[in-house]
Amino acid sequence: MVHSMTAFSRQEQDGDWGSLQLELRSVNHRYLEPHFRLPEALHDLEPAFRDALRTRLARGKVECSLRFEPAEASTGMSVDIDRLDALAEALAEVCTRVPQAPMPDALALLEHPGVLDIPTPDLEAVKAEALALFQAGLKDLIAGRAREGEKLAMLIRERLAAIRAQVAEVHRLLPQILERQRIQLRQRLAAIQAELDPQRLEAELVLLAHKADVDEELDRLETHVGEVERQLAQKGPVGRRLDFLMQELNREANTLSSKSVVAETTRCAVELKVLIEQMREQIQNIE
Numbered sequence: 001m002v003h004s005m006t007a008f009s010r011q012e013q014d015g016d017w018g019s020l021q022l023e024l025r026s027v028n029h030r031y032l033e034p035h036f037r038l039p040e041a042l043h044d045l046e047p048a049f050r051d052a053l054r055t056r057l058a059r060g061k062v063e064c065s066l067r068f069e070p071a072e073a074s075t076g077m078s079v080d081i082d083r084l085d086a087l088a089e090a091l092a093e094v095c096t097r098v099p100q101a102p103m104p105d106a107l108a109l110l111e112h113p114g115v116l117d118i119p120t121p122d123l124e125a126v127k128a129e130a131l132a133l134f135q136a137g138l139k140d141l142i143a144g145r146a147r148e149g150e151k152l153a154m155l156i157r158e159r160l161a162a163i164r165a166q167v168a169e170v171h172r173l174l175p176q177i178l179e180r181q182r183i184q185l186r187q188r189l190a191a192i193q194a195e196l197d198p199q200r201l202e203a204e205l206v207l208l209a210h211k212a213d214v215d216e217e218l219d220r221l222e223t224h225v226g227e228v229e230r231q232l233a234q235k236g237p238v239g240r241r242l243d244f245l246m247q248e249l250n251r252e253a254n255t256l257s258s259k260s261v262v263a264e265t266t267r268c269a270v271e272l273k274v275l276i277e278q279m280r281e282q283i284q285n286i287e
Contacts, residue, residue: 002153002232003287005029005060005239007144011137013129017121018070022133024141028285029061039068041123042130049134056138058237059287060145066130070121083114145287152282153232156242159275160225163249166268166275167218167225170256174215177262214265217256221272224249228279239286246280 005028013020034053036046045066053062087109094101110116228245231238253276257269 001146001235002149002238003142003145004148004152004285005145005287006148006285007141009137009140009144011133011140013133015125015129016071017126017129018068020126020130020133021067021069022130022137023063023065024137025063026057026060026141026145029059032057032059033061035061035063037063037065039066042066042068042127045127045130045134048131052134052138056142057287059239062141064134066134068126068130078116079110080115084109087112087115149286152286155282156232156279157229159279160228162275163221163225163272166271167221170214170218170265170268173264177264180262214256214259217252217259221249221252221256224252237287239283242283242286243280246276246283249276250280 005026007024007026009022009024011022032054034050036049038046038049049064053064091103095103104112224245228242228249231241231245250273253269253272256265256272260266260269
């Protein structure tokens, strides 16, 4: 199944320890390029996140943003009385020895290390939840890339069908084109009343037919179209192979255009280039 490189996932998880919010965004890129924005307390999760991305994704620029909001701890605050008493004795001693020294207010006393006991969440439990949340987000991101890839594959197949129709039309018209060229050559010779050796005439007709014959280019176009369809049915990343096939298709369309001697083949070559360019643009987003 074809996967796009463009997708988005947002996940949230709440618990007694607080809440986690995860966002994953991916866009097209030549290689896999992850970027992480993690809270300081959970920064050591980055290697695990990076390994998970490398295991599941092959290409794309992936941005991972994780937010952690600890649970409100205001009702769980407590004052360490022994610590506060020790601090008060020390301040009294300072006041005795340095009467002019300003004394701290109550808020400043609470901010002194160790006076106010604020429960902190179990970071190991939070990390475990964050890892599980990331796995869920990555699964959702991949599902989104698969849905987008399915749409891209459908658009590409539509254009492959249009290319086949163009190739079939040129195949159908080719005998008429060659015969028309023969008639026009004979008419021009008759108009100038030129006498041409029959063998020379036949040689000119053969040369003209060779220039107008695009059977080989049409066959290669059909072969490349079949290979594109085969790649669309493959598992795993196929974007680079498809991009190479677009180059091959475009090369055959250019050759067809250069060998064109009538409006019909010129028109077909132009239409082929348009269809190939449309596919190429879509393939830039395929993993």
